[in-house]
Amino acid sequence: MSEPRWLTDEEQAAWQRLAAMLELLPAALDAHLVRSAGLTHFEYFTLASLSESPGRYMHTSALATLTHATLPRLSRVLTGLERKKLVQRRTCPEDRRSKDVILTEEGWGAVVRAAPGHVEKVRELIFDQLEPAQVPQLAAIASQILAHLDPEGKVFATTMR
Template sequence: MTRWLDEDEQQTWRRFLAATQLINEALDRQLQREANMPHAYYVILVRLSETPGRAMRMTELAAQAQCSQSRLSHAVARLEERGWVRRERAASDRRGNLAVLTDEGYAALASAAPGHAEEVRRALFDVLKPEQVRELDEICSAIVSAADGNTLER
């Protein structure tokens, strides 16, 4: 039996979709304008910058960037063209591929980060009260925990 959304849930769902789309579009516009990169590329660079040796297996990077292997491969190819990332064979088994953040890529990320942080603040945190930020964190944590437990796949 289908569990339809009631009127309040439908309204909340649509506002959630609108809010996340508006934030994502604002972040993408800002990064395109100021750093000449889409938000998806920024996420990849951040993930690599936070990893020891600034290198990560492509499969793990796809999972952390929440994108498909083919989409990641395409993005890494574009990042390689810019000199921001390079691919290497994994030393441990020589079958896997690593994405490695170059010094040029790290510099591009460091240059883009201040504007990105300001846009995140403007688009999300500046419009919320401190207690709303805490509530949003709890809500997001619950959603991520449910997804990690595969409960969203039912």
């Protein structure tokens, strides 16, 4: 067995900062969305994904892939969103064994109401902390890592330009 490729001091510092950011950012986004819109970040992401799809609906499996959720996790979230009347599930007309998820008018309204505050929070937490020249650097770094983590381009962000 070969010796592990230990991180350099510079790599260790970068990794620790990235790991801390990966822990703190979702919590900050969740707290803001729950407070301002009554939605978790994942619920908002699910609704926003539906809002951007043609006809504002998707097959459950496609939505799970796009949001990088397991089917059981997505099902639990969809059950809560159905209770709030933000989505509906229906049997898929092309494949009666699967379900489609449809964004309701109430769900569309929730996205429209939540989006301005959410984008402002993203701007505050991320982009206001960067110099303009760092934004394309951040995009390039994230794209390079995503290409390795998601080589098939299943997650929405992986295929963005």
